[in-house]
Amino acid sequence: MARLGCIVGLGLALAGCGPRVAPAPVADERFTVQLEGSFATVQSAGPSIPVPGPFTESWTLDLLIVPLEAHPDDSITRRWTIVAAVDAAGAALPLTGRVFDVRQFPSGELLQLGHVGRAVGPGYGMEAWDLLFFAVSPKVPAVGRQPVRSTTGWTTPFGLGRSQRLIHSAIWALAPLAPGDPPGALAVTWADPVALEGRGTDRGVDPAPEVRWDGRGGEGRVVLARDGGALLSHRLRLERQATLRFPGAPGGPVELQQDHAVEIRVERR
């Protein structure tokens, strides 16, 4: 994926240069994405109800991205196809074959996510794995000699009146290349203090439940190609908590909290 502001690598600073936008990607891209998560739910308020126990997921996705349409504002819509999705035992998941139309700026900033509502629920998981979009399309800021704070956000639409918006803010800094990184690549990290917050509402259900997201820390490392800034890899770890309120529960309002501890590894194929 083409991206890249003014990024400095190998310890050399290009102080004072401003962001520049790389050309929009015109070629197909293919990534292997590994999703690992631990999820634990507790009831925090309201009359007691049975809540699901803790569980883990370890999924591997084969993700193909092809350009669909270029827009006058330099954004581009690309189709993300989950060519294959398997669990830790190698069994195919229903997520296989799902397609998302993603409009984004060359910087990686996400503008629109399409068809996500058809990939929600057990075995699909986009209500929790919305982080996939940020992982594959991080908005890498212009980084010079000094680390910079950068903020980005994305709205995940699940259907009419059903959506959530997350805001990710972190300190980005240049990093040395590690063994295994392609020679000449650029490495950037983002780390604490990481702020991740968000809200969602579900007007598709009456009365409307709401979700609030609170970050609990995280870190990531992005490796980019020096020429064009294509994403080569992104490894991230994030902890966050969803607080869900259900005002229409029969015995009175119920509040649940679900902790998410996730790791995502994106590797260009």
Added chain:
Amino acid sequence: MIAALLASSVATAAPGPYLDRAMLEAALPASWPCAPAGDGVAVLTGVVAADGRLHLDPQPPTAPACLGPAVEALRFPAHPEAAVPVQFSFTWAAGRLLPPAVDRAPPPAPVLLFLHLPAGLPAGAAEALERALGLRRSEGV
């Protein structure tokens, strides 16, 4: 998973060989008679009638014309449901058609949104949780 749950819920009313992903995939040919030029993706939808015949929906304009007849010629096993919505996802790159994906068409988003649930949830568990939380889908959604 949801497709399996749906299938299992129907099974209580009329037992039989319900179409699942494996049965759908087994009906796909090893090779296809056409390979669209360039790169692209096409999602074709339709329904499989009880006799196993596939009736495709009108194809999106971006779908290569050569794929429709090849898909419509597919024959699936006879099954006890009147019509099974299915979805084919075709992807081709540099003129090479990748193995297509086929499955029962994904269901609409579940009533219980935001709370992440495990893939192996027992049948009916999500619905029981929805009732305990007082959830019901709004009119028209």
